[in-house]
Amino acid sequence: MKTADYQPASIEPKWQAFWADDKTFAGPNPAPNAKPAPKYYVLDMFPYPSGAGLHIGHPEGYTATDALKRMKKSQGFNVLHPMGWDAFGLPTEQYAIKTGRPPAEVTEENIANFKKQLAQIGLTYDSDREVNTTDPAYYKWTQWIFVQLFKHGLAYVEEKPVWYCPELGTVLANEEVLNTPEGPRSERGSFPVEKRPLRQWVLRITAYADKLIAGLKDLDWPDSTKRLQENWIGRSTGAEVDFQLDGLDEKLRVFTTRPDTLYGATYMVVSPEHPLLSKITIDDRRAEVEAYAEQAKRKSDLERAELAKEKTGVFTGGYAINPVNGAKIPVWVADYVLITYGTGAIMAVPAHDERDFEFAKTFGLEILPVIANENANPDEELTEAYTGDGALINSGDLNGLNVADAKAKITAELAAKKVGKEAVNYKLRDWLFSRQRYWGEPFPIMWLSPADYKRLMALDKDESELNNTLPIDPVTSIINGEARCAITVPTQDLPLTLPQVDSYQPTGTGESPLAKAVEWVNVWLNLKTGETRPRVIQQDGDEQLTERPGTDWAAATRETNTMPQWAGSCWYYLRYMDPKNPDFIIDPKIEEYWQAPDLYVGGAEHAVLHLLYARFWHLFLHDIGVLKTKEPFKKLFHQGIILGEDGEKMSKSRGNVVNPEFIIKDHGADAMRLYLMFLGPLEAMKPWNTDGIQGINRFLRNKVWRELLDDNGQPATKLCDTEDDADTARALHETIKKVTADYERLSFNTAISQMMICANQFAKAKTLNFASAKAFLQLLAPLAPHITEEIWERLGEAPSIANAPWPKHDESKLVKDTVKLMVQINGKLRGELEVAKDTAQPDILTAAKALDKVAPQLEGKTIVKEIYVPGRIVNLVVK
RNA sequence: GCCCGGGUGGUGGAAUGGUAGACACUGGGGACUUAAAAUCCCUUGGCCGCAAGGCCGUGCGGGUUCGAGUCCCGCCCCGGGCACCA
Numbered sequence: 001m002k003t004a005d006y007q008p009a010s011i012e013p014k015w016q017a018f019w020a021d022d023k024t025f026a027g028p029n030p031a032p033n034a035k036p037a038p039k040y041y042v043l044d045m046f047p048y049p050s051g052a053g054l055h056i057g058h059p060e061g062y063t064a065t066d067a068l069k070r071m072k073k074s075q076g077f078n079v080l081h082p083m084g085w086d087a088f089g090l091p092t093e094q095y096a097i098k099t100g101r102p103p104a105e106v107t108e109e110n111i112a113n114f115k116k117q118l119a120q121i122g123l124t125y126d127s128d129r130e131v132n133t134t135d136p137a138y139y140k141w142t143q144w145i146f147v148q149l150f151k152h153g154l155a156y157v158e159e160k161p162v163w164y165c166p167e168l169g170t171v172l173a174n175e176e177v178l179n180t181p182e183g184p185r186s187e188r189g190s191f192p193v194e195k196r197p198l199r200q201w202v203l204r205i206t207a208y209a210d211k212l213i214a215g216l217k218d219l220d221w222p223d224s225t226k227r228l229q230e231n232w233i234g235r236s237t238g239a240e241v242d243f244q245l246d247g248l249d250e251k252l253r254v255f256t257t258r259p260d261t262l263y264g265a266t267y268m269v270v271s272p273e274h275p276l277l278s279k280i281t282i283d284d285r286r287a288e289v290e291a292y293a294e295q296a297k298r299k300s301d302l303e304r305a306e307l308a309k310e311k312t313g314v315f316t317g318g319y320a321i322n323p324v325n326g327a328k329i330p331v332w333v334a335d336y337v338l339i340t341y342g343t344g345a346i347m348a349v350p351a352h353d354e355r356d357f358e359f360a361k362t363f364g365l366e367i368l369p370v371i372a373n374e375n376a377n378p379d380e381e382l383t384e385a386y387t388g389d390g391a392l393i394n395s396g397d398l399n400g401l402n403v404a405d406a407k408a409k410i411t412a413e414l415a416a417k418k419v420g421k422e423a424v425n426y427k428l429r430d431w432l433f434s435r436q437r438y439w440g441e442p443f444p445i446m447w448l449s450p451a452d453y454k455r456l457m458a459l460d461k462d463e464s465e466l467n468n469t470l471p472i473d474p475v476t477s478i479i480n481g482e483a484r485c486a487i488t489v490p491t492q493d494l495p496l497t498l499p500q501v502d503s504y505q506p507t508g509t510g511e512s513p514l515a516k517a518v519e520w521v522n523v524w525l526n527l528k529t530g531e532t533r534p535r536v537i538q539q540d541g542d543e544q545l546t547e548r549p550g551t552d553w554a555a556a557t558r559e560t561n562t563m564p565q566w567a568g569s570c571w572y573y574l575r576y577m578d579p580k581n582p583d584f585i586i587d588p589k590i591e592e593y594w595q596a597p598d599l600y601v602g603g604a605e606h607a608v609l610h611l612l613y614a615r616f617w618h619l620f621l622h623d624i625g626v627l628k629t630k631e632p633f634k635k636l637f638h639q640g641i642i643l644g645e646d647g648e649k650m651s652k653s654r655g656n657v658v659n660p661e662f663i664i665k666d667h668g669a670d671a672m673r674l675y676l677m678f679l680g681p682l683e684a685m686k687p688w689n690t691d692g693i694q695g696i697n698r699f700l701r702n703k704v705w706r707e708l709l710d711d712n713g714q715p716a717t718k719l720c721d722t723e724d725d726a727d728t729a730r731a732l733h734e735t736i737k738k739v740t741a742d743y744e745r746l747s748f749n750t751a752i753s754q755m756m757i758c759a760n761q762f763a764k765a766k767t768l769n770f771a772s773a774k775a776f777l778q779l780l781a782p783l784a785p786h787i788t789e790e791i792w793e794r795l796g797e798a799p800s801i802a803n804a805p806w807p808k809h810d811e812s813k814l815v816k817d818t819v820k821l822m823v824q825i826n827g828k829l830r831g832e833l834e835v836a837k838d839t840a841q842p843d844i845l846t847a848a849k850a851l852d853k854v855a856p857q858l859e860g861k862t863i864v865k866e867i868y869v870p871g872r873i874v875n876l877v878v879k
Numbered sequence: 880g881c882c883c884g885g886g887u888g889g890u891g892g893a894a895u896g897g898u899a900g901a902c903a904c905u906g907g908g909g910a911c912u913u914a915a916a917a918u919c920c921c922u923u924g925g926c927c928g929c930a931a932g933g934c935c936g937u938g939c940g941g942g943u944u945c946g947a948g949u950c951c952c953g954c955c956c957c958g959g960g961c962a963c964c965a
Contacts (some may be wrong), residue, residue: 042936224960231882234964249954256965269965311963341964348965354880355963427964604959678903680892684885685958692891695903702918750893753902822898827946829898853932867945873897879946 004713006705008668012786015799016119016821024800025073025124027080030589032057036040040077041594043573043633045602046131047608048082048565049110050091053483054117056650056658056676056688061601061639063673064682064746064794066123067782068599071743074778080594082576083118084131084676085111089565090168090188093439096504103439103504107134122669122785129579134439138575140495141585142567143444145617147488148624150445151469155433157477157486158213162432164200167191172197173432173564198510199477201443201561205616209233209426212615220635220845222683225607231609234427239411241347241420243268246319246328250276255342256427258349259414260406262324263395264370265347266360269313272296273339280331282317289333296335311336311359311764320537322347323419324410325396334359342425350385357385371403412675431613433564438504438513440562444489444496446525447477452554453485455580464528465490479557486559496558500571514560522857524549525556532556569610570617573632585626596629601746604638611636643687644677650688656863658688670784671696677748679785698788703759703782708773708791715770715795724769729813731761732772736809739779748783755780770795775807823848824875825857833874841868848874 019025028158042065047058069081087107096103111132118125124433130139149155149357163172163464165186176187184193205212213233216226238257244250252268270277281289292314310616313334320331336355337346341560350360351369360367372393373386381721392398398406414420426720434443448456453474459469466487475486489496499520504513515521523532524546535555548555571585577594578586596618611633618632643649644656663672680686724732735758758776762768774795781788781801791800821833821844831853845866848854857879865877 111908222883227883228960231961234961236964238965254965258965260929336963338964346965353965355965358963372921425964427961677911678891684892686891689891692904698918699903749891750902751895784940820898824946827897827944832898865945867897869897873946875897875945 004709004711006533006701006787008670008786009665010353011790012120012122012664012669015786015789016122018789018799019124019128020119022800023126024802025069025079025081026126026128027078030593032589034096037076039080039594039598040069040072041080041577041597041599042072043081043576043597043600044083045600045606046086046569046572047114048086048089048091049107049114051095051110052108053113054121054660056642056660056663057603058118059123059672060642060676060682061603061662062118062123063121063676063783064639064748065599065601067673067748068435068675068743068746070782070785070802071740071806073802074781074804076805077755079380080129080576081125082129082131082579083123083125084572084576085133086565086569086572087111087132087134088440088563088568090170090437090439093437093504096439101286101728104134107132117661120664120669122673123783129576131572131575131579133572136495136497137582138439139568141575142441142563142571143489143494143496144491144585145571145621146441146442146563146567147469147491147494147618148626149203150475150486150488151471152620152624153471153473153494154207155471156202156204156475156619157199158202158712159197159199159477162197162200163193164198164510165191165193166425166508169508171196171200171432171434171510172745194758196510197481198436200432201559203431203616205431205613206426206428208616208619209235209428211619212612215615215631219631221633222604222636222638224521225604225611225636225638228607229612232612235424236292236426237424239414239420240343240423241323241414243320243323243347245276245331246321247279248279248318250635252276252280252320252331252345253343254345254347255423256347257325258352258403258407259410259420260392260395260401260403261349261352261370261854262322262347262394262410263398264349264351264368265322265329266328266366266368267329267348268320268345268349269334269337269359270316270331270345271337271339272333274333274344276345277316277333280316280318281333284404286315289316292333311355311362313359314365315363323414323417330365332359332363339431341427351382352385354385354387355748357382368394372560399555431616433567434561435564436506436510436512437562438498438501440564441512441567442496442498442562443559445486445559446482446489446523446556447479447486447559448525448554448556450483450485452527452556453487454776455554456487459527462747465492465530466525466527484557493530512560512562514558514562516678518543521558521560523556523558524553526552527548527554528552566613568608570614571621573600573614574621574627585621588628591628596632597636599635599637600633601637601639603641607638620825635785638683639686640681640683642676642708643685645688645690658690663690663693667693667697668700668786670787671700674700674752674783678752680749682746689824699759700784702720703756703763704784704787705791707768709757709775709794713794716768718765718767719773719795720767721770722767724767725765725770728761728765728768728772730816731758732775733780733809733813734758734813736775737814739805743782751784759812774804777801778804778807819871821848821871822873823851823854824873825854826877827875830854830857837871844868844874848876 044062044065063445065081069079073079092103092106097107163177165172168186168191172186177184177193178187185191186193213230213235216229236257238255240255241257242251242253313332316331316333318331319328322329348356350356350367352371354721367382370392371390373390389403392401392406398410403639411422446497456466459467469488477484499517501517502515518536519538521535525532525536534551535546537546574586578590596856614632619630621627622630646656648654648656671693675693678696708716735754738754739751777788777792778801789801790801793799817837818834819837821830823831823833831851833848849858861878863876863878867875
């Protein structure tokens with residue numbers, strides 16, 4: 001091998017070092033009073049720095065944004081393209097449990113490894129803007145946001161049945177639990193999970209449900225993702241209706257989206273957990289009902305989530321009165337009604353609801369149609385519920401109305417009689433925000449006795465900082481059998497850092513490992529100053545109580561739960577803009593300049609959770625005046641998944657994992673970057689095929705390197721100052737035009753194929769103008785930055801190529817003197833015609849008809865129509 | 880079941896309603912070489928044909944159009960999401 005050969009292993013580290021030292025891709029915040037350059041903020045979903053290192057999926061999205069960033073920089077934008085670490089989380093903690101090593105230490109190593117690997121790919125980030133969710137200087141502000149949520153009544157504590165995973169030793173959010181044929185399982189690790197009542201922090205995201213739906217409208221996101229979020233929020237409008245319970249002084253309230261079918265309600269169902277169930281049940285039925293409710297409770301863990309179930313239920317013996325017609329209808333208990341949605345009770349209209357129909361069929365309950373189905377034979381027995389529109393029947397004064405009109409009329413009537421009202425419900429549940437883990441952000445919360453809480457509230461706001469962050473309604477909970485009230489750690493004392501612990505092992509009782517840090521948990525709190533002092537001291541293995549320091553001091557215990565991994569990732573894109581600000585989450589002036597990411601690239605697996613949570617926090621921060629923008633991510637793009645060579649999802653167990661480090665070793669980072677982008681559309685799921693990288697290798701080695709440089713690595717002799725021939729010039733300018741447009745829309749695969757076409761033409765040309773060669777290098781540079789920097793320099797230009805202004809195409813170079821026209825007869829291709837581009841239509845038609853392959857087809861036939869699309873086609877319709 | 884996305888050569892994939900298969904990979908043939916690698920040239924959707932050429936072809940069946948991979952209707956299959964949300 002000659003030293004002048006293309007050797008990625010030697011040139012790639014050289015340029016990676018250059019970009020790092022030169023800070024080529026730093027995107028500075030504008031200086032005060034300076035007129036700043038137009039900005040472009042491109043964001044990747046930051047990775048979890050796992051011990052396993054980079055996966056081929058990381059460089060896919062990251063190469064795309066790196067390439068776009070490099071083009072934008074050449075186009076004169078001040079580009080912000082940062083990177084950081086979503087480093088709290090379970091795998092590191094589990095590794096810590098296994099090895100006994102502190103998670104912070106392990107995290108630091110993993111991050112160093114990730115950084116090294118990203119740099120090897122030629123990915124360039126502004127290292128001064130790096131954020132790390134586990135850095136106390138970062139999570140100070142995660143905690144600060146939580147304090148704001150708390151203060152504004154959006155955080156509360158609830159003891160409720162939550163998914164608990166014994167294997168992981170933690171609770172999981174609904175979203176982290178998957179339904180599998182084996183029952184509910186944890187998303188991480190696929191371990192069995194069960195429902196357990198535990199004390200939990202919950203964020204009131206449902207208060208933002210309508211805003212979250214409304215905000216979607218203006219976002220440039222994939223439609224499917226918007227729809228996913230909309231369905232997830234699941235807003236439905238209808239009515240709440242009160243049914244008097246027969247013989248009881250109680251009303252049963254139901255939610256329905258179909259108040260128009262009220263006359264068709266032939267029975268009611270309450271969920272097994274409904275608070276009125278016991279009252280409704282008559283003594284004769286009590287044993288059976290209680291057995292069912294008990295069974296349903298246990299069942300809810302497994303079978304209730306199962307697919308394709310038979311409907312089950314039990315009659316309570318009680319009756320309710322239909323408010324519109326006084327009909328007495330039976331009340332059943334059944335687990336197909338969920339306590340967590342609506343009011344936990346329904347009116348059942350089997351004629352017009354599939355689930356009610358199935359239930360009524362199973363138990364032989366009455367089915368009364370109240371909407372005429374024009375397509376059904378009224379004499380035949382119903383085989384399914386009719387959910388379409390039609391005229392109302394059997395419905396008193398609603399008869400004859402259509403569904404929409406009947407809904408409006410009945411809702412108004414119910415409201416007038418004060419037995420019902422319009423109502424809205426959401427599928428979205430409040431966000432379970434606590435985890436019983438060590439490796440997460442500690443809650444900046446302390447618990448006081450109700451008496452001490454009253455003392456604190458009695459102080460004026462300016463007498464105690466602690467009083468400034470209390471919610472209007474106190475957050476209370478029963479902890480270890482005692483009533484407690486929550487207050488926050490004073491914001492000036494943030495961050496509240498994680499204490500040292502001896503063991504990261506979960507307690508198994510659902511309590512966090514932090515609960516074992518007794519000195520950290522138990523403090524004396526000065527209600528006026530917010531100062532804390534140890535309340536329990538460990539000495540020689542004994543725990544000793546310290547004396548209360550004075551009258552202003554109260555006994556407080558710290559919250560021992562930690563926040564979920566979503567917390568840190570909810571706002572990291574804000575911190576990139578102003579990463580070192582010690583005084584505020586982000587300087588408003590800086591936010592005003594960068595606004596929010598112009599493009600966010602990441603996997604579709606975060607379509608609901610991360611992207612919904614981040615929108616919630618952002619909207620909230622906007623509402624309390626912290627942010628000017630309303631939405632965090634204007635434009636969103638999902639890169640697809642790279643499958644293994646076998647077309648299956650890459651996984652260790654399948655042994656089909658492609659390691660980026662090996663690809664770089666064999667072919668170089670530029671080849672890997674290009675090939676990753678050449679595989680197919682960025683958004684598509686596509687299989688990796690190592691053989692295919694040959695094509696990219698040949699392109700770089702033979703068409704780029706060897707065409708532009710000679711055997712000594714000097715500019716090739718074919719490079720000169722004479723003008724290119726027309727074909728070569730056209731190829732270049734077509735390529736400038738197409739590549740620029742394709743990069744802009746992240747269509748890298750077609751951009752690369754166009755560059756290959758251009759390079760093939762360059763190879764064919766006898767001479768090549770220096771300027772053309774350089775323009776081509778610039779087009780290629782965003783995807784293959786190392787080789788292009790190297791050749792750029794060897795052609796006598798100063799690095800970096802990214803600083804050179806982006807080439808512009810010359811439209812006049814694109815036009816050809818002649819055009820090629822396809823000639824069809826009756827839509828079938830029969831010949832082609834090359835004519836001067838300004839040939840008149842009649843001449844073209846005459847020439848077309850005279851073509852060797854066309855003329856015989858016209859013999860003995862009449863032309864009924866002649867179609868001519870300039871520059872495209874001639875179609876002769878004959879009979 | 881409901882909501883999305885997608886079915887194009889041996890493979891990955893291109894195609895504003897206007898030449899289907901760009902660009903690559905693989906395969907076949909050839910050149911260079913003692914040989915191989917590398918490189919270069921030709922070829923590579925199917926069928927018929929010595930050839931010129933013809934016919935068929937974008938999951939299936941219909942339709943709109945001078946013209947459909949592209950638009951419309953009805954199916955089939957694959958992938959993703961949701962799943963008793965009243």
